[in-house]
Amino acid sequence: MKEIQKFNFSDGVAVEAKNVDLYYGKFQALKKVNMRIQEKRITAMIGPSGCGKSTLLKSLNRMNDLVEGCKVEGEIFIGGENVYEKTADLSRLRKNVGMVFQRPNPFAMSVYDNVAYGPRTFGIRKKTELDEIVERSLRGAAIWNELKDRLNKSALGLSGGQQQRLCIARSLAVEPQILLMDEPTSALDPISTGKIEELCMQLKKDVTIVIVTHNMQQALRISDQTAFFLLGEMVEIGDTQTVFSMPKEKRTEEYITGRFG
Amino acid sequence: MRGRAVTKSESKSERGAKTLFAISATFSVVAVAAIFLFIFFSSVPALKEVGIFEFLFGDVWDPNRGEYGLLPMLTATLLTTLGALLIGGSVGVFSAIFLVYFCPKRFKGVFDQVIVLLAGIPSIIYGFFGMVVLLPFLRKTFGVESGSGLLASSLILGLMILPTVASLSKNALESVPASYKEGSLALGATKEQTVFGVLFPAAKKGILSALTLGAGRAIGETMAVQLVCGNSPFFPKGLFSSIRPLTVNIVTDMGYALGTRRSALFVTGLVLLVFVLLLNVLLAWIKREGKPQAGKERILTPSAGQDGRVYCKKGGLSTALAVVCRVVAGLASATLVFLIGYILVRGLPNLSLEFLFDRPTYNRPTLRGAFVSTFYVILISLAVAVPIGVATAIFLVEYAKVGSKFVKGLRVFIDTLSGIPSIVFGLFGMVAFCGQGESLLAGALTLSLMLLPTVIRSVEESLLAVPVSMREGSLALGASKVRTIFKVVLPSAASGIFTAVILSIGRIVSESAALIFTAGSVPMLPDSPLDSGATFAVLMYRFTAERPDFAAAYATAAVLLILVAIVNLFVFVTERKLKKGKK
Numbered sequence: 001m002k003e004i005q006k007f008n009f010s011d012g013v014a015v016e017a018k019n020v021d022l023y024y025g026k027f028q029a030l031k032k033v034n035m036r037i038q039e040k041r042i043t044a045m046i047g048p049s050g051c052g053k054s055t056l057l058k059s060l061n062r063m064n065d066l067v068e069g070c071k072v073e074g075e076i077f078i079g080g081e082n083v084y085e086k087t088a089d090l091s092r093l094r095k096n097v098g099m100v101f102q103r104p105n106p107f108a109m110s111v112y113d114n115v116a117y118g119p120r121t122f123g124i125r126k127k128t129e130l131d132e133i134v135e136r137s138l139r140g141a142a143i144w145n146e147l148k149d150r151l152n153k154s155a156l157g158l159s160g161g162q163q164q165r166l167c168i169a170r171s172l173a174v175e176p177q178i179l180l181m182d183e184p185t186s187a188l189d190p191i192s193t194g195k196i197e198e199l200c201m202q203l204k205k206d207v208t209i210v211i212v213t214h215n216m217q218q219a220l221r222i223s224d225q226t227a228f229f230l231l232g233e234m235v236e237i238g239d240t241q242t243v244f245s246m247p248k249e250k251r252t253e254e255y256i257t258g259r260f261g
Numbered sequence: 262m263r264g265r266a267v268t269k270s271e272s273k274s275e276r277g278a279k280t281l282f283a284i285s286a287t288f289s290v291v292a293v294a295a296i297f298l299f300i301f302f303s304s305v306p307a308l309k310e311v312g313i314f315e316f317l318f319g320d321v322w323d324p325n326r327g328e329y330g331l332l333p334m335l336t337a338t339l340l341t342t343l344g345a346l347l348i349g350g351s352v353g354v355f356s357a358i359f360l361v362y363f364c365p366k367r368f369k370g371v372f373d374q375v376i377v378l379l380a381g382i383p384s385i386i387y388g389f390f391g392m393v394v395l396l397p398f399l400r401k402t403f404g405v406e407s408g409s410g411l412l413a414s415s416l417i418l419g420l421m422i423l424p425t426v427a428s429l430s431k432n433a434l435e436s437v438p439a440s441y442k443e444g445s446l447a448l449g450a451t452k453e454q455t456v457f458g459v460l461f462p463a464a465k466k467g468i469l470s471a472l473t474l475g476a477g478r479a480i481g482e483t484m485a486v487q488l489v490c491g492n493s494p495f496f497p498k499g500l501f502s503s504i505r506p507l508t509v510n511i512v513t514d515m516g517y518a519l520g521t522r523r524s525a526l527f528v529t530g531l532v533l534l535v536f537v538l539l540l541n542v543l544l545a546w547i548k549r550e551g552k553p554q555a556g557k558e559r560i561l562t563p564s565a566g567q568d569g570r571v572y573c574k575k576g577g578l579s580t581a582l583a584v585v586c587r588v589v590a591g592l593a594s595a596t597l598v599f600l601i602g603y604i605l606v607r608g609l610p611n612l613s614l615e616f617l618f619d620r621p622t623y624n625r626p627t628l629r630g631a632f633v634s635t636f637y638v639i640l641i642s643l644a645v646a647v648p649i650g651v652a653t654a655i656f657l658v659e660y661a662k663v664g665s666k667f668v669k670g671l672r673v674f675i676d677t678l679s680g681i682p683s684i685v686f687g688l689f690g691m692v693a694f695c696g697q698g699e700s701l702l703a704g705a706l707t708l709s710l711m712l713l714p715t716v717i718r719s720v721e722e723s724l725l726a727v728p729v730s731m732r733e734g735s736l737a738l739g740a741s742k743v744r745t746i747f748k749v750v751l752p753s754a755a756s757g758i759f760t761a762v763i764l765s766i767g768r769i770v771s772e773s774a775a776l777i778f779t780a781g782s783v784p785m786l787p788d789s790p791l792d793s794g795a796t797f798a799v800l801m802y803r804f805t806a807e808r809p810d811f812a813a814a815y816a817t818a819a820v821l822l823i824l825v826a827i828v829n830l831f832v833f834v835t836e837r838k839l840k841k842g843k844k
């Protein structure tokens with residue numbers, strides 16, 4: 001795994017989007033998006049449903065490549081490298097920019113194999129090494145104690161909250177620099193949600209987190225930076241406290257106050 | 262920098278894999294083209310000498326006198342198919358209606374299995390059953406001399422297409438939206454009226470497709486008919502006049518025909534292929550033609566009877582039809598139980614360890630050779646069909662663009678391949694693979710082509726059942742597409758692939774028409790797959806038709822049935838596990 005080069009965040013900027021336009025066929029889902037995401041912080045993306053949050057998230061690790069007819073214009077830099085350049089290495093990008101999905105999607109294999117899948121992808125075969133990675137990742141996802149006796153059981157038998165933390169562990173196992181989370185708690189109960197929020201606060205010591213959330217309290221609780229989206233545009237980005245208490249834009253204020261009643 | 266180098270070569274292997282899958286996918290196209298070309302070129306000598314007109318419209322078949330009229334046999338094929346549709350088609354549709362709407366929940370699983378088992382019974386056993394049970398019955402009942410002919414053929418064919426029609430109609434009925442039912446019931450219609458007035462018409466398209474596929478099966482069937490048709494190449498004059506459908510014409514003469522006469526049998530095969538094409542066109546037309554029309558009480562298909570609409574409004578016929586459904590389903594089940602019981606009761610006493618396992622000699626055949634031959638044929642044909650089928654399915658599901666021209670074309674070829682009668686596969690295998698004479702290898706290669714469509718379809722289904730989110734999960738970790746397919750998608754689809762394998766084994770065990778002239782029918786012990794050898798089903802053919810020996814036939818039939826039962830049990834268990842896993 002050491003062979004896969006990391007991105008270099010020397011200036012403290014993890015992600016920079018410049019004039020990003022994104023089209024699904026004729027439909028324009030992102031309009032001239034410009035934003036910067038700071039290293040080792042939690043950035044929340046909020047906005048009404050369908051405004052393009054998931055779309056932007058997926059264009060950061062190019063999961064949009066899977067969508068038929070999806071076209072991206074503009075530039076997205078990770079650690080100063082344009083990820084949409086022709087020579088960009090997809091595998092390296094996705095290894096370093098991990099993703100956690102809205103619905104937990106564990107593979108139909110054992111807990112151990114789920115976590116070991118990533119490292120194995122990058123050529124780690126030694127049992128001792130894998131054991132060590134699996135334990136570290138599960139600990140990192142705060143689920144080691146729950147699962148250490150069921151490592152060989154199928155991951156599909158876990159509860160939703162456990163599955164989601166397992167998926168986080170699976171991402172952590174390849175040591176990502178950035179973790180993209182698309183409404184990771186929207187399918188979970190409040191207790192599991194709490195655990196995952198706590199986990200995010202822990203993780204930001206080592207990892208840059210970008211989280212899409214529907215829940216504004218959640219954004220307020222855990223994020224350092226918040227970006228507000230509307231109809232494919234990024235309306236405002238700033239320090240979370242500021243965005244929520246003194247938004248610059250009227251549309252942001254309307255959205256936030258509308259939600260808070 | 263090293264990381265980049267690694268992925269450069271990786272993307273090369275990615276492209277390599279994609280190319281490999283695509284090449285496998287074109288295999289079906291090549292197979293269909295090869296079959297048509299080989300059969301056509303082998304027909305050319307006869308076509309040149311006799312002329313296409315004489316073949317199609319000549320009404321005498323007497324190769325010894327240079328007469329090659331196929332018209333009597335063409336007529337026989339059409340009439341037996343029609344008869345089979347009338348009998349098996351209607352029973353199949355009624356059974357499906359019973360299964361979906363009237364079967365008590367407890368018995369649903371059982372009746373499902375009845376249909377599956379009926380589908381799994383080898384055609385040669387149907388033929389044998391017709392010969393030893395149906396013909397004597399017809400003789401007694403109607404006081405005729407032999408009982409064979411048009412009626413017997415239609416009955417046996419009807420029984421054989423019943424499961425095809427029933428299971429496909431069942432799918433069609435089950436896919437009618439529940440709202441239709443609720444809507445009709447809410448209007449105050451009885452359950453019977455709802456079923457026959459609304460739901461059945463709404464499934465019309467699917468049921469017509471089922472009947473068309475049933476017709477395809479009837480046209481292509483060889484081994485079962487040849488034992489009950491009487492086998493004289495004359496125009497059918499009545500229900501009991503001896504006839505010879507096209508397929509039977511091939512199997513009867515192929516063993517010793519030479520020169521023009523041999524070539525004329527390929528012309529017969531060519532005519533069968535044209536039928537297959539026509540049916541495919543019909544099927545495509547049905548699928549395209551008008552959306553299912555629902556909610557209009559008066560729309561009924563012809564198979565429900567011309568005067569259906571009059572009664573339907575009153576509701577009297579609906580109730581009567583519901584009774585018919587129950588009776589017919591009971592009859593189908595009873596026939597199955599009787600058939601199995603009869604064969605086992607007559608067959609098991611004739612089974613001895615010597616007959617099973619002694620070394621066979623030409624005059625004292627045993628089944629030992631069949632164990633070995635069947636094993637080789639299964640092994641080789643699976644080794645060919647499964648990788649190609651899986652690769653094709655992977656290409657279709659993971660790579661191809663949905664609805665692209667290439668995919669549409671590919672599907673046409675796969676459908677065509679699945680409609681080709683096994684006797685035509687036999688003809689093809691004979692000219693394509695038997696350059697060095699008959700061998701198990703040649704037979705297995707022939708069968709692998711036959712299996713391909715089924716393998717492709719069931720693997721495709723199980724791949725489609727793997728959630729997209731799992732693929733995303735793997736790709737998002739930086740895994741390549743190929744790795745995702747092999748490590749995440751295929752393992753999740755494993756039980757579906759396993760089912761495809763088992764189903765294929767069932768078909769291999771049951772097949773005889775495609776093997777007789779490719780693998781051979783001699784009951785000797787093969788030393789290697791390069792020797793000729795007879796599988797159980799082919800031995801059945803030998804014991805019933807080539808060198809009749811009924812004691813041996815009964816015993817072999819019993820063994821065959823037991824094998825088929827084991828195969829079905831495996832399928833049943835895996836599918837049940839699959840369902841449980843999903844819950």
Ligand SMILES: Nc1ncnc2c1ncn2[C@@H]1O[C@H](COP(=O)(O)OP(=O)(O)O)[C@@H](O)[C@H]1O
Nearest residue numbers: 024027029048049050051052053054055056067
């Ligand atoms: N695969 C797709 N194909 C076409 N349109 C899409 C696709 N995915 C999303 N969209 C459209 O793009 C817009 C943004 O979607 P999305 O990014 O999922 O919004 P959000 O996550 O903010 O709810 C929506 O209008 C949606 O309908």
Ligand SMILES: [Mg+2]
Nearest residue numbers: 053054055182
């Ligand atoms: Mg979203």
